[in-house]
Amino acid sequence: MKNRKLRMGMVGGGSDAFIGAIHRCGAFMDNQIELVCGCFSVNPEISRSSGLSYYLPEDRIYSTYQEMFEHELTLPEGERMDFVTIVTPNKWHFEPAMMALERGFHVVIDKPITFSLEEAKELQKKVEETGLVLALTHVYTGYPAVKDMKARIAAGELGKIRRVYVEYCQGWLSERIELLSGNNAGWRTDPKRSGKAGCIGDIGTHAWHLSEYVLGQKVTELCGDLTSFVPNRPIDDDGTAFLKYDGGAKGVLVSSQICAGEENNIRIRVYGEKGGLEWRQEEPNSVYAKWIDKPKEIYRVGNGGYMAPIAKYNARTPGGHPEGFIESFANIYRNFSATVRAIAEGRKATEEELDFPTVYDGVRGMQFIETMVEAGHNDSQKWQKWID
Numbered sequence: 001m002k003n004r005k006l007r008m009g010m011v012g013g014g015s016d017a018f019i020g021a022i023h024r025c026g027a028f029m030d031n032q033i034e035l036v037c038g039c040f041s042v043n044p045e046i047s048r049s050s051g052l053s054y055y056l057p058e059d060r061i062y063s064t065y066q067e068m069f070e071h072e073l074t075l076p077e078g079e080r081m082d083f084v085t086i087v088t089p090n091k092w093h094f095e096p097a098m099m100a101l102e103r104g105f106h107v108v109i110d111k112p113i114t115f116s117l118e119e120a121k122e123l124q125k126k127v128e129e130t131g132l133v134l135a136l137t138h139v140y141t142g143y144p145a146v147k148d149m150k151a152r153i154a155a156g157e158l159g160k161i162r163r164v165y166v167e168y169c170q171g172w173l174s175e176r177i178e179l180l181s182g183n184n185a186g187w188r189t190d191p192k193r194s195g196k197a198g199c200i201g202d203i204g205t206h207a208w209h210l211s212e213y214v215l216g217q218k219v220t221e222l223c224g225d226l227t228s229f230v231p232n233r234p235i236d237d238d239g240t241a242f243l244k245y246d247g248g249a250k251g252v253l254v255s256s257q258i259c260a261g262e263e264n265n266i267r268i269r270v271y272g273e274k275g276g277l278e279w280r281q282e283e284p285n286s287v288y289a290k291w292i293d294k295p296k297e298i299y300r301v302g303n304g305g306y307m308a309p310i311a312k313y314n315a316r317t318p319g320g321h322p323e324g325f326i327e328s329f330a331n332i333y334r335n336f337s338a339t340v341r342a343i344a345e346g347r348k349a350t351e352e353e354l355d356f357p358t359v360y361d362g363v364r365g366m367q368f369i370e371t372m373v374e375a376g377h378n379d380s381q382k383w384q385k386w387i388d
């Protein structure tokens, strides 16, 4: 890996997909990674046309991921991919991830990590056994402003944390658009492809993860409620929870895809003994601070010396240029690739390099889904201990 880019393969992410293109933008941003191969679609024709449009050689564009892993292994080490990014619907996360780890490839995978908790635990075991790196793209914890917020809370600027409100509201599933073709609402609202949960797995996991990352505390118990507001939808499109954290904080989480008119409104507010901090991804460069004994403040990414070192490390531009969704994917990829290089060089990765979500976040994400489903559809026992 010395003096060369890391070689990336992909499963999913063809011209028929949403998030794969964002992954590529993020992965390439810091000139550390290049795309060398992929099975880009469940449809071999789309895989081929997509690969050609990314200027890949025909013999590195595959019809199935099984074929991809087998063929890549036959290539000399100097040519084959180093890691695979998996951006398929949830049902097709586990098998390619396990095949990759078994063949010595590092993995980047989108959330939720797998279809079931059991699968996630198997991946954890395999990562521990192989020593390979698995990064999970819970992208909202990649924003520099979020990292600043986390650092301030850890430094005690708010005093002991009491209360967190975290929400992720979208409106795009307000109608049953999954019955129309040409969108990716179909698999998201089908339990056979999405898993036990709909909205709470798709975006509720982001809200839960953001809260644990920012607080530095873990949920121990929750009271959950899940609803399918849109008639005949077989899976939740809205969820709410009260949360108890191991450091004593209490939270409210709202996650909804039927908040008509909302886009990607993920935001978090945290309150301690001395004041509060707020961040909204639709205005990503600002952290709002509210104090008991002084006027409100706005901390701006890219400005001056006052941002936490970890926030500066993950920012790229001077103040006023928004650093958003794609840059946050780039932060995960940059930190992941630095960690992979550290392993190859036989050195210990630094704290900054290791700052990305891993298989352990993935397992906890599946535990969050399991606990929410247990509480959310259970009218006699709404409070549930965290399911391990």
Ligand SMILES: NC(=O)c1ccc[n+]([C@@H]2O[C@H](COP(=O)([O-])OP(=O)(O)OC[C@H]3O[C@@H](n4cnc5c(N)ncnc54)[C@H](O)[C@@H]3O)[C@@H](O)[C@H]2O)c1
Residues within 6 Å of the ligand: 011, 012, 013, 014, 015, 016, 017, 018, 019, 020, 039, 040, 041, 042, 043, 064, 065, 087, 088, 089, 090, 092, 110, 111, 112, 137, 138, 139, 184, 187, 202
């Ligand atoms: N981190 C985030 O912010 C974020 C945002 C969107 C989606 N996601 C996650 O990313 C994943 C993909 O979501 P999406 O919105 O891009 O879905 P999508 O339906 O738009 O795209 C899925 C892609 O996977 C391909 N595919 C399906 N089965 C395949 C197989 N067996 N082999 C190869 N390719 C296959 C499809 O052809 C398509 O190219 C999901 O797990 C989703 O939860 C995460």
